[in-house]
Amino acid sequence: MAYVAVKGGERAIDNAHAWLAEERRGDPATPALSVAQIEQQLGRSVDRVMAEGSLYDRELAALAIKQAQGDLIEAAFLLRAYRTTLPRFAHSKPVETAAMRIERRVSAIFKDLPGGQVLGPTYDYTHRLLDFSLLEDGAVAPGPSTDGEQATMPRVPDILGQEGILEPDVVADHEPGDLTRDPLSFPAPRDIRLQALARGDEGFVLGMGYSTQRGYGGSHPFAGEIRMGEVSVEIEPSELGFAIDIGELMLTECQMVNQFKGSKTVPPQFTRGYGLVFGFGERKAMAMALVDRAMRAGELGEDATAPAQNVEFVLYHSDNIEATGFVEHLKLPHYVDFQSELQNVRRMRAEVAE
Amino acid sequence: MNDTALPDQPHQARRRWMAVLARAHAGSLQSLLADCGALPAHAVLRGPDGGLVMVRGRAGGGGAAFNLGEMTVTRCTVRTETGFIGHAYIAGRDEKRAELAALADALMQDPDRADEIERHVITPLERKQIEHKTERARKAAGTRVQFFAMQTTRS
Amino acid sequence: MRSDISPGFADPVAGTQACFRSVLDAMSRPGRLQSIHGVSAPPPLCDAAAAVLLTLIDHETGLWLDPDVEPARPWITFHTGASGLGCHGRGAAFAMALSLPDLATLPAGSDEMPETSATVILQVSSLTTGRCFVLQGPGLRGSADLRVDGLPPDFAAIWQRNHALFPRGIDLILCAGNTLTALPRSVSVREA
Numbered sequence: 001m002a003y004v005a006v007k008g009g010e011r012a013i014d015n016a017h018a019w020l021a022e023e024r025r026g027d028p029a030t031p032a033l034s035v036a037q038i039e040q041q042l043g044r045s046v047d048r049v050m051a052e053g054s055l056y057d058r059e060l061a062a063l064a065i066k067q068a069q070g071d072l073i074e075a076a077f078l079l080r081a082y083r084t085t086l087p088r089f090a091h092s093k094p095v096e097t098a099a100m101r102i103e104r105r106v107s108a109i110f111k112d113l114p115g116g117q118v119l120g121p122t123y124d125y126t127h128r129l130l131d132f133s134l135l136e137d138g139a140v141a142p143g144p145s146t147d148g149e150q151a152t153m154p155r156v157p158d159i160l161g162q163e164g165i166l167e168p169d170v171v172a173d174h175e176p177g178d179l180t181r182d183p184l185s186f187p188a189p190r191d192i193r194l195q196a197l198a199r200g201d202e203g204f205v206l207g208m209g210y211s212t213q214r215g216y217g218g219s220h221p222f223a224g225e226i227r228m229g230e231v232s233v234e235i236e237p238s239e240l241g242f243a244i245d246i247g248e249l250m251l252t253e254c255q256m257v258n259q260f261k262g263s264k265t266v267p268p269q270f271t272r273g274y275g276l277v278f279g280f281g282e283r284k285a286m287a288m289a290l291v292d293r294a295m296r297a298g299e300l301g302e303d304a305t306a307p308a309q310n311v312e313f314v315l316y317h318s319d320n321i322e323a324t325g326f327v328e329h330l331k332l333p334h335y336v337d338f339q340s341e342l343q344n345v346r347r348m349r350a351e352v353a354e
Numbered sequence: 355m356n357d358t359a360l361p362d363q364p365h366q367a368r369r370r371w372m373a374v375l376a377r378a379h380a381g382s383l384q385s386l387l388a389d390c391g392a393l394p395a396h397a398v399l400r401g402p403d404g405g406l407v408m409v410r411g412r413a414g415g416g417g418a419a420f421n422l423g424e425m426t427v428t429r430c431t432v433r434t435e436t437g438f439i440g441h442a443y444i445a446g447r448d449e450k451r452a453e454l455a456a457l458a459d460a461l462m463q464d465p466d467r468a469d470e471i472e473r474h475v476i477t478p479l480e481r482k483q484i485e486h487k488t489e490r491a492r493k494a495a496g497t498r499v500q501f502f503a504m505q506t507t508r509s
Numbered sequence: 510m511r512s513d514i515s516p517g518f519a520d521p522v523a524g525t526q527a528c529f530r531s532v533l534d535a536m537s538r539p540g541r542l543q544s545i546h547g548v549s550a551p552p553p554l555c556d557a558a559a560a561v562l563l564t565l566i567d568h569e570t571g572l573w574l575d576p577d578v579e580p581a582r583p584w585i586t587f588h589t590g591a592s593g594l595g596c597h598g599r600g601a602a603f604a605m606a607l608s609l610p611d612l613a614t615l616p617a618g619s620d621e622m623p624e625t626s627a628t629v630i631l632q633v634s635s636l637t638t639g640r641c642f643v644l645q646g647p648g649l650r651g652s653a654d655l656r657v658d659g660l661p662p663d664f665a666a667i668w669q670r671n672h673a674l675f676p677r678g679i680d681l682i683l684c685a686g687n688t689l690t691a692l693p694r695s696v697s698v699r700e701a
Contacts, residue, residue, distance in 0.1 A: 050423075054423040055406075055423065055425070055426065056424070056425035057446065057447065059447075060426065083406065083424060086404060086405050086426070087567060088406045088407070088408060088568070089405040089406065089429060089443070090407050090408075090590070091408040091409075091410055091421070092409045094410045094411055094419045095410065097415050098416075101487060101491065102491075102494060103490060103493075104494070111501065112501055116498045118494050118497055118498045119497040119498075120497055143493055143496065144493075144496045145489065145492030145496050146495040146496040146498075147492065150491060150495075155415055169413065169414040169416035170418060171417055172418035174418075175419075176410065176420045180408075180424075190413055190420070191413065191420035192420075194411070194422075195421045198422050198423060199423060229494075232373075233407065233425065233445065235443060237443065238586055239431070239586075239587050240441060242368075243369070244372045244373070244376075244443060246376050246427060246443045246444055246445050247444060247445025247446070249409065255415065274414045274415065276415075278422075278423055399514060399515075399516050431587075
């Protein structure tokens with residue numbers, strides 16, 4: 001690929017940026033959108049941009065969304081770029097989702113599970129009819145709240161795990177791999193696969209997850225538990241020598257439970273898929289758990305024939321910033337490449353005509 | 355958070371106030387500290403500077419650790435002229451908050467100031483934070499489904 | 510934490526940017542002296558060595574510390590986050606020393622990934638007096654002279670053995686006071 005000298009490009013670019021800023025602002029008679037409004041009122045966009053930008057900072061994500069005119073992949077790109085300017089101080093202790101301050105917690109495998117089904121601020125029971133009252137900015141009454149003791153909410157894997165009927169979590173001591181430090185290489189261990197899925201494009205992960213349900217993967221999943229809420233983050237600075245709580249993140253966690261026949265060595269057990277994402281990302285967490293389970297096919301002695309079970313295929317194509325980088329690079333001048341193609345085609349046509 | 359081991363006991367108190375300070379808004383911290391007696395001057399040893407913490411989860415929720423994604427964090431270390439060193443690491447990008455939190459951490463380690471700072475700063479902040487959490491828990495509780503068992507009737 | 514830890518760069522962003530630029534220039538122009546500003550080092554480190562550590566080291570960097578540097582470890586750990594490797598330099602990306610360590614104990618990289626070698630930050634007593642060395646190689650037109658007080662007597666032989674490993678090998682950053690210079694592995698050294 002060669003470079004072509006361009007004259008007058010700088011002015012065209014400046015003008016393009018000026019028009020972009022104007023388009024972004026829209027009709028000046030309409031009040032400007034504030035970053036605070038986006039952060040408060042478009043929370044699900046903020047969550048998605050944080051997850052795919054792989055940076056938890058609500059205000060920055062909201063700013064990126066404003067700057068990108070709502071293009072969420074462009075906004076995630078902005079966050080990824082911004083991250084490269086910040087030094088990393090530490091990694092956290094693994095978050096304790098068992099200690100999450102639950103705002104939503106549902107299970108499809110137990111109706112009456114300990115702690116109960118807590119619906120949270122969900123869209124599940126809305127009728128998907130456009131609400132034209134939202135065209136106005138009416139006051140919103142505070143939702144009702146209820147007294148009552150905080151129920152304990154044991155994790156479903158712990159409830160099922162008591163019988164040994166669910167594969168247990170395997171604790172390991174090694175430092176997890178880090179996609180932000182080392183290039184992806186195969187075979188990719190589970191920690192890398194989970195990191196990639198957590199920051200992967202929601203649409204891609206959703207499609208892959210859906211494919212596992214349509215027979216491309218053969219797993220019959222149940223949503224063992226979905227929980228959303230705030231979790232504390234702790235780090236242990238060396239100058240202190242003990243762990244400190246530095247604040248909270250909103251997380252969504254999904255445990256998928258799948259059927260599995262036993263093998264010669266392992267008695268029949270339910271196997272699991274796991275999803276964990278920043279924010280209220282239920283769809284993403286569920287899809288992530290399905291794809292996580294699919295990519296464990298090799299480890300579980302299953303034939304890996306479906307696209308979602310093809311770890312290389314999933315991991316190479318899950319990152320939307322990478323994907324758009326290569327897809328959109330096609331816009332760059334390829335004049336010389338094309339010229340040589342043009343000459344080839346003309347020559348071949350001339351040969352055929354003879 | 356889940357520390358119950360004996361060797362960690364000396365740090366429990368400090369963990370508690372540092373957690374409270376990590377969640378305080380700069381404006382609240384500033385005005386609450388202003389209600390205290392004259393504060394010693396302090397020198398900044400490090401920061402306040404912004405950076406990242408890589409948040410980790412566990413596979414399955416209880417298994418091997420994996421890197422989930424990064425969060426913004428701001429940290430500061432100060433030394434008061436009375437010789438106490440305070441640290442703060444707080445989620446977000448507020449340098450003022452980090453410096454004030456570090457100062458409060460230093461003051462809490464000074465036996466001559468700790469009670470006053472606890473009374474005027476930590477306790478009120480903690481109360482507000484608990485209220486906020488309780489309110490959200492109450493909202494969530496309102497959305498808990500009450501399953502009623504079918505009653506069989508006998509005539 | 511000890512109450513006597515001194516601050517790092519007064520302006521960390523500008524300070525580390527300037528120092529990084531100086532180290533880059535030093536590697537590109539072997540033997541040329543660069544001066545460093547903005548930080549007061551904790552003993553026994555000199556200002557230039559402290560600046561290089563603040564610039565190049567973070568909590569993920571494998572850093573091997575010479576036992577003589579121990580008094581500065583709390584400062585280094587506090588400001589960079591590096592905890593310092595144990596007695597083996599095997600995983601080291603950088604070594605901080607007051608006397609030249611045995612280069613054979615440090616990673617020299619591989620033919621496929623020569624950049625995975627270690628860089629030694631060596632504090633010496635002077636870069637203007639002492640034995641005179643003649644440097645030749647990439648970055649130098651002809652040759653250049655470098656005076657160093659604080660290298661072992663057989664340094665030229667040691668260095669030539671390192672140089673012969675190219676593309677593998679150790680790179681050296683020499684620091685004295687607030688001055689530094691560099692010897693990348695591509696440069697050959699002989700006594701004047």
